Each structure stands twice: as C-alpha cells, then as structure tokens.
Amino acid sequence: MNCIRMRLLASLSPMIRMHPAWTLKPSAVMVTRRLARHQAFDAGFDPEELAEARRWHKSFQPSTLPQGDTSFSRSSGPGGQHVNKTETKATTTWPISKLLAHLPKILHAGLRHSKYYTRGNDSITIQAQTERSRSANQAENHQKLYDELLNLYAKTVPAESSPDKARKYEALKRTAKEIRLKEKKFLSSKKQSRKGGGSDY
Numbered sequence: 001m002n003c004i005r006m007r008l009l010a011s012l013s014p015m016i017r018m019h020p021a022w023t024l025k026p027s028a029v030m031v032t033r034r035l036a037r038h039q040a041f042d043a044g045f046d047p048e049e050l051a052e053a054r055r056w057h058k059s060f061q062p063s064t065l066p067q068g069d070t071s072f073s074r075s076s077g078p079g080g081q082h083v084n085k086t087e088t089k090a091t092t093t094w095p096i097s098k099l100l101a102h103l104p105k106i107l108h109a110g111l112r113h114s115k116y117y118t119r120g121n122d123s124i125t126i127q128a129q130t131e132r133s134r135s136a137n138q139a140e141n142h143q144k145l146y147d148e149l150l151n152l153y154a155k156t157v158p159a160e161s162s163p164d165k166a167r168k169y170e171a172l173k174r175t176a177k178e179i180r181l182k183e184k185k186f187l188s189s190k191k192q193s194r195k196g197g198g199s200d201y
C-alpha cells in the first residue's frame with residue numbers, strides 16, 4: 001500500500017514531486033490517500049493481458065498442458081524392493097518455449113521463477129517416485145505442474161475489482177486530475193507575475 005501511495009503522490013504534479021508530502025495542501029493529501037485506499041487491484045495492468053489471463057484460467061485443465069518428455073529411473077528412497085529395483089521414478093521435462101505457447105502472456109515472466117525451473121536447459125523439470133507404477137508417477141508430475149501454474153496465476157493476476165470500487169477509483173482519479181490542473185495554473189500565474197515584476201506576497 002505504501003508503494004501505491006508513493007506512486008500516486010509522484011503522479012499528481014511536478015509540485016508534489018518536488019516537495020515532501022507534508023507541504024501539500026490538506027485536500028491533495030486526502031485525495032491521494034483515498035486514491036490509494038480505493039485503487040482497483042487490477043489498476044496498472046494491461047486490460048487485454050488481464051482479460052486473456054482470466055479467460056485462460058476459466059478453461060485451464062491438466063489435459064490442456066503439453067505432455068513433456070518423461071524418462072524413468074530407479075527410485076532412491078524407501079518403499080521396499082519393488083520400488084528400489086524397478087525403474088519407476090519419473091522425471092518429466094517441459095521446455096519453457098513449449099510451455100509459453102500454452103500460457104497467457106502475463107504469466108510468461110514468472111515461469112522462470114518457479115521452484116521447478118532448471119536454468120541449464122531452460123525448462124521445468126519435475127520428479128515423482130512415490131508410486132509403484134511409472135504411469136502413476138508420470139501423472140503426479142503433470143498434476144504438480146498444473147498446481148504450480150495455478151499458484152503462479154494466483155500470485156500474478158489480481159482479483160477483479162467490484163464495480164463499486166472501480167467507480168470510486170475513477171471518481172477520485174478525476175478529482176486528482178482537477179487538483180493537478182489547478183496547481184499547474186497556480187504555478188503558471190506565479191511565473192507570469194515574476195516575469196512582470198510582480199510580488200508573490
């Protein structure tokens with residue numbers, strides 16, 4: 001919230017950027033605080049990218065993901081002789097380039113920050129060895145990827161703002177614009193008076 005408030009303070013006018021917040025008129029400070037409080041959660045995002053991401057989320061299913069490349073090896077953990085002597089451990093790799101084609105643009109940057117990201121081959125690599133069969137472990141890898149992408153969406157895409165909150169924010173933006181215009185006129189008149197030899201007092 002403090003970051004949002006500072007951005008709003010900086011955008012109101014050159015006068016605000018040049019002076020600390022305590023030098024502002026009470027009306028400007030009040031409007032700035034209300035703007036920060038009522039700012040829509042999705043303000044500052046590209047509307048088209050947000051719409052694309054939300055459409056993707058509504059239709060997103062594990063079956064829509066690419067299969068990836070899976071290899072099998074012996075499990076190294078506990079689980080009995082069958083687990084340790086058969087190659088049931090599944091390692092599935094998805095190249096980032098292939099995953100990006102299935103994700104909305106707004107999620108692209110965050111994909112390389114996943115806990116499953118492997119920089120060496122620029123991919124998402126997931127392993128599973130808890131089940132006794134290859135297919136079950138491979139399916140677990142797909143489920144982990146699905147869950148990871150849902151978490152990425154939740155962290156990246158803001159919740160949709162209510163119509164009432166959006167209306168309040170737009171009204172406050174108009175008020176802030178009016179204050180900015182008044183300040184510009186005030187500064188302009190001071191500049192003109194100085195050129196004409198007038199006094200500021």
